[in-house]
Amino acid sequence: MKTAVETQDLNLFYGDFQALKNINLRVKENSITALIGPSGCGKSTLLRTFNRMNDLIEGVRIEGRIVIEGENILAGGTDLVTLRKKVGMVFQRPNPFPLSIEENILFAPKIHKTAAKADHERIVEESLKSVLLWDNLKDKLGKNALNLTLEQQQRLCIARLLPVKPEILLMDEPCSALDPIATERIEELMRVLKEHYTILIVTHNMQQAARVSDDTGFMLLGELIEFASTGSIFTNPSDQRTNDYITGRFG
Amino acid sequence: MNLKSLKEQIIEKTIFLCGVTSVLFVVLIFIFLAKEGFALFKTVHPADFLTGRRWYPISDPPQFGILPLILGSLYVTFGATLISVPIGVASAVYISEIASSRVREVLKSGIELLAAIPSVVLGFIGITTLVPFMRNALNLPTGLTAFSGSLMLAFMAMPTIVSIAEDAITAVPKKYKEAALALGATHWQAIWRVVLRAASSGIVAAIMLGIGRVIGETMAVMMVTGNASRMPTSLFLPVRTLTATVAAEMGETVQGSAHYHALFAIGIVLFVITFIINLIADWAVHRKSK
Numbered sequence: 001m002k003t004a005v006e007t008q009d010l011n012l013f014y015g016d017f018q019a020l021k022n023i024n025l026r027v028k029e030n031s032i033t034a035l036i037g038p039s040g041c042g043k044s045t046l047l048r049t050f051n052r053m054n055d056l057i058e059g060v061r062i063e064g065r066i067v068i069e070g071e072n073i074l075a076g077g078t079d080l081v082t083l084r085k086k087v088g089m090v091f092q093r094p095n096p097f098p099l100s101i102e103e104n105i106l107f108a109p110k111i112h113k114t115a116a117k118a119d120h121e122r123i124v125e126e127s128l129k130s131v132l133l134w135d136n137l138k139d140k141l142g143k144n145a146l147n148l149t150l151e152q153q154q155r156l157c158i159a160r161l162l163p164v165k166p167e168i169l170l171m172d173e174p175c176s177a178l179d180p181i182a183t184e185r186i187e188e189l190m191r192v193l194k195e196h197y198t199i200l201i202v203t204h205n206m207q208q209a210a211r212v213s214d215d216t217g218f219m220l221l222g223e224l225i226e227f228a229s230t231g232s233i234f235t236n237p238s239d240q241r242t243n244d245y246i247t248g249r250f251g
Numbered sequence: 252m253n254l255k256s257l258k259e260q261i262i263e264k265t266i267f268l269c270g271v272t273s274v275l276f277v278v279l280i281f282i283f284l285a286k287e288g289f290a291l292f293k294t295v296h297p298a299d300f301l302t303g304r305r306w307y308p309i310s311d312p313p314q315f316g317i318l319p320l321i322l323g324s325l326y327v328t329f330g331a332t333l334i335s336v337p338i339g340v341a342s343a344v345y346i347s348e349i350a351s352s353r354v355r356e357v358l359k360s361g362i363e364l365l366a367a368i369p370s371v372v373l374g375f376i377g378i379t380t381l382v383p384f385m386r387n388a389l390n391l392p393t394g395l396t397a398f399s400g401s402l403m404l405a406f407m408a409m410p411t412i413v414s415i416a417e418d419a420i421t422a423v424p425k426k427y428k429e430a431a432l433a434l435g436a437t438h439w440q441a442i443w444r445v446v447l448r449a450a451s452s453g454i455v456a457a458i459m460l461g462i463g464r465v466i467g468e469t470m471a472v473m474m475v476t477g478n479a480s481r482m483p484t485s486l487f488l489p490v491r492t493l494t495a496t497v498a499a500e501m502g503e504t505v506q507g508s509a510h511y512h513a514l515f516a517i518g519i520v521l522f523v524i525t526f527i528i529n530l531i532a533d534w535a536v537h538r539k540s541k
Contacts, residue, residue: 051433084435091433095426098449108434111444157430164434 004029004168004198005050010064012045014057019045021222023064027168027215032190032199034213034230036206038251041219043202044092047170050200051087052080068168085112088161089170093177094153096145096160101128101137104145104156108164115163127162131155131189151182158189169193171201175208187212206246210234218242284522288515291315295509300516306480306491308500308510315513317520319482323397323490324524326483327472330401331408331465336458338405339412343457346413347420348442359417366410374474377403382475389487395477397490403471408461415460419453420446452535459532463525469494493517 005027012020019042027033035043048054049066052073065072073083085108096104102120105127109115115123124141128134133155137148145156154174161169171190175183190199190212203209209216210230217227218239226233226242237243245251291300295315303316346358381402386394423446431441447454469492477489478499497514504511 053429053433056429056432081435081437084433089433091426091430093426095424095430097427097430097445099445107431107436107444111434111436111440160434 001028001031003027004068005200006067007046007049008065008067010046010049010066011062012042012049012054013061015059019222020049023224025217025224025227027198027200029198030194030196031214032194032201032212033215033217034209035200035202035217035219036204036209036245037219038245039204042222043219044172046219047172047200047202048089049074050168050170051084051089052078053089055080081112085164086166087168087170088164088166090154090157090161090172090174092173094150094157096148096153096156098144098146100142101145101148101156102141104160105163107160112164123163127159130162130193131159132185133159149182151178151185154178154182154186155189158193166197168198168200171199173202173204175203175205183208204251206234218245220245281522284515284518287512288517288519291509291512291516295513300513301520304482306496308504308513313509315509315516317493317496317513317517319480320491320493320496320517321520322483323476323480324466324492324494326397326486326490327400327404327476327492328462328465330398330486331404332458332462334401334405335408335412335461335465339409339457339461340416340454342409343413343416343420343454344442344447347417348446349438359414362410362413365406366414370407370468370470371474373403373406374471377471377475391487393477393489395475395489396487397476397483398486400472400476400490400492401486403475404465404468407468407471408465411464412457412461415457416450416454419450419457422453423449452538455535456532459528459535463528463532466524466528467494467521469498473498493521497521 003026005025007023007025010020010023011018023046035046037043045054049062050068050073054060054062062074064074066074068083068086071078097107099107102124105124106115106120109120109123125134125138128137133152136152137143145153148156154177158169158174175186178186187208190201193199201209201213213230215228216230216233218225218233218237218241220241226237226239228238233242234246237246300315300317301321302318303314304318305314305316306319307314342358342362346355350358377399381399382394384394385391385396385399427445427449428441431445432438436444472492473495476492476495478491478495479489480491480496483490497517500510501514504514
């Protein structure tokens, strides 16, 4: 399988604190890759380097390379708009804009001027269908998105990414604000989306990683301890620390 | 009854009294205004008062038409709003979204300082610098114009607009901006299409309170607008506002005369205008929470 994202000797510092230490990993195309580890291990930080969201934080320094489609996205001349169109992100707390459902979905097509006005209706329908919201919401497109349930909001946040036609979806604990039933449905959605997208998910729910992902990386204190297929990580980990974590001895 | 609960009772009652006092004062002021103002309408029809084009309170017979004064106030307020709203909202955006934390602190205290300048001082500066400048720059017969008043009042509305709009923009959760940036929006697109829209009700409230400040302002406007009570036809002619009329003439009227009552009736008109503006501001603030 082709490689979608590759990091080479990636180090990240918040001021004097080193949050990521020498990370090397390869994410396969059209697969789900999970990053697990205890709180503060750097898994969210790592995820946020892939679309350069860490740039928003003052005092961040990044070394190494992240290669997406043969280009080092950490290089000086990288166009963040192009990068973020290619690499979409779903956040921990659902964060739809306080606008109507329709405006949420059309936000990206409008700012990137990628669609004619005549196509707007079709885009809204297709996007909502992809996240299985269309049947419920087709009569309420003008309603404020903040009135939806949390699960619907998170689905909408995923739907909002799709018109941008990203290749990679970053999901930062996308289910942590949801109940178990909603979580199961979002996981089902991720399996569907895998057909067209490469998905990277951060989770501290080990069962979730085991259920949905193809590959899993275990992180601890800023290091990537082990990265392998999900099956082998959970049944036959090669590092003692991975074993201790997945068996619940710490974390 | 023990001593502790008695003490609690006394404190509660005292606080209640303090709370009620402010409302009581508003009611008393309104009753006083109404009593003195409505007395005018025994001799002058309210419609003639509001739409009359001549304000000649001491000629014989006197004429109490306040349309030129209402228009004077509106002209000055309109001009001040036109100047202060774009600049005020833009600086609120700059302070809350773009400036570094050091620049932000300096700007915020600077704007608070602007609010602390007494209006008579602003009027004094206006009359010695702005008025001659306007006369020379625009080649007008006099620099005492509605536009000069608008400029001075724009300065006075700015601190209100900036600080309230800035609060509203800062209160927009960071997650909206993050979401917009993650979708590939530029910084400006995120501000314009998401942050400002999310803060819109607070910004409307800021603008309304700024306008309220402008309409009620008296001193600076009296010093720079020329105070000619004639129908205004241009922003570059002298005008007289409602507030300036009351302030300038109240000292010279005979208590209980029609002129005296007419000034109180102007007070009622001002009261109603500011009340409506506050209502709009209030509505804008609470529109979101419904």
